[in-house]
Amino acid sequence: MLSAVSTVEDMRRGNLARFLELVHRERALSRAQLTTATGLNRSTVAALAAELVDLGFVTERAPDPTKRVGRPSPVVAANPDVVVLAANPEVDALTLAAVGLDGTIRLRERHETAALPTPEETVTQLTDARARWKADTLAGARFVGVGVAVPGLVRAADGVVRHAPHLGWRDAPLRAMTERATGLPAAVDNDATLGAIAEHRFGAGMGVDNLVYLNGGASGIGGGVIVAGMPLGGASGYAGEFGQNRPGIASATHRRADDGVLEDEVSRARLLAAARLSAADEPTLAAALTASPEIDVRDEITRQRGILATALANAVNVLNPSVVILGGFLATLADSDPAALVEAMRAQCMPAAADDVEIRTAALAEDRLLIGASEAAFAPLLADPAGALASA
Known part of the structure; x- marks a missing residue:
């Protein structure tokens, strides 16, 4: 049986964690906002803020007087150090x-x-x-x-x-x-x-409870899934390997790898080759592809975007997300013609599953x-x- 002392201590530690989590997620909140968000009284919020200041995890500062009316409430901010x-x-x-x-x-x-x-x-x-x-x-x-x-x-x-x-x-x-x-x-x-967790908490997926995230990087395509606000890990943490799925490719002329998986066909390396680059970070590759007047570059982008649309349709049919987020070079493919990607995806989805789904690009860009x-x-x-x- 828990003693009264241990119960009070557990409650204090739980409140401290909840308090810091809120400040971290929002980056900075006034004491008044924290009082509302936690349901705790003002004196408890003040005590928690003071303890976290002493621990070095938050700082407190005066509010901007030009943006507040009435009694000012100190702002609690996550410590960048x-x-x-x-x-x-x-x-x-x-x-x-x-x-x-x-x-x-x-x-x-x-x-x-x-x-x-x-x-x-x-x-x-x-x-x-x-x-x-x-x-x-x-x-x-x-x-x-x-x-x-x-x-x-x-x-x-x-x-x-x-x-x-x-x-x-x-x-x-x-x-x-x-x-x-x-x-x-x-x-x-x-x-x-x-990447899925980052975009869900701070990027293009904020406030979205059900989303699919696909990441396009130098090592291929990976994915993450958020279901009911929680990341889907699978039995051992391996869920989300969309890049290893085998996409349906309508035309044999669009296939570049015999019996290839998605990341063999929709590939950063193939885009680099089309742009005649040996290496590049994400912004450099995106700029080169966007600026290129070469027909073979346009054709490669169109080919990859079409295959990506099939993969997204499969994900939408299986997982029924409200948002699909694309990061890395996949965001570049989406940005090349957003309407074409959405149209091609919807054409291959079950109509009901596609009704409300939206494609977004990663808001955190290369920091995700x-x-x-x-x-x-x-x-x-x-x-x-x-x-x-x-x-x-």
Whole structure:
């Protein structure tokens, strides 16, 4: 039987977690807004705010007097100096970032690679970046975790990368390796799963309870699904591998890979080749494709967009989302002719399933995977601010 003391303490810790989660999600809220959102009284909200200030997770500031009437209510904001190290290893580059508790990208680096990065090299780059940043721009920052978005199958139970085919990784204990090297708690998950979470919380999927997210990257196509406001992980965390599905291709002339899966046909590498680029980040590739007057570029975009429409129709028929979000080079395909993509998708959907579905592009753009990785890394802190303290 719980004692009265433990019950009160559990309640306090629960209120503290709820309070910090709200501030993190909204980035900043007034005490009055927090009082309304939590249902707690003003004195309790003030006490929770003071405790989180003491812990260093939030700051308090006076409200803007030009935007308020009546008695001013202090604004509680997530502390940008509480950061996690986020990483996204890919076949052509390793992207690293320091992401603040307020959602800001404090620092970002893209390291292009001539060879596939190994798990060991990825962890070394992570630890080196943290040391460099702590010695310079982020000297006053407090690192509380590490999040890694991997283009492959990641076992949810222990953060082992079971198979990242394009990277050549098999059964890599990436979470354990990262925690040993950095001394920080680490979270490792599939990149598209994390992208879906990021877009649902802060991007094009905000306020949407049922959505499908497809991510187009250098390693192919992955996906994430939000059902009733919660991410769909599957039995072991492998749900959402849309890129491994076999799309129906109406014309044999549109097929480029014998017996290929979706990501063999709808491919960033094929778009790079059409644009005559050997490598490029997302904005550079999108700009090159948009500006190109070449007929073969237009034809390749049209071919890939048509096959993508079939894949989206299959997802809509199976999952009945209200929104489909496309990220990476898939967003570029959508933006090339949004109406054509929607029309082709709807033509292949069951009419009722297609009635209310909307296609959107990722609002967080190239930050989506890093924001998603940071969300996974911040999760222990948000769940128990008083018990999840990490050394700076």
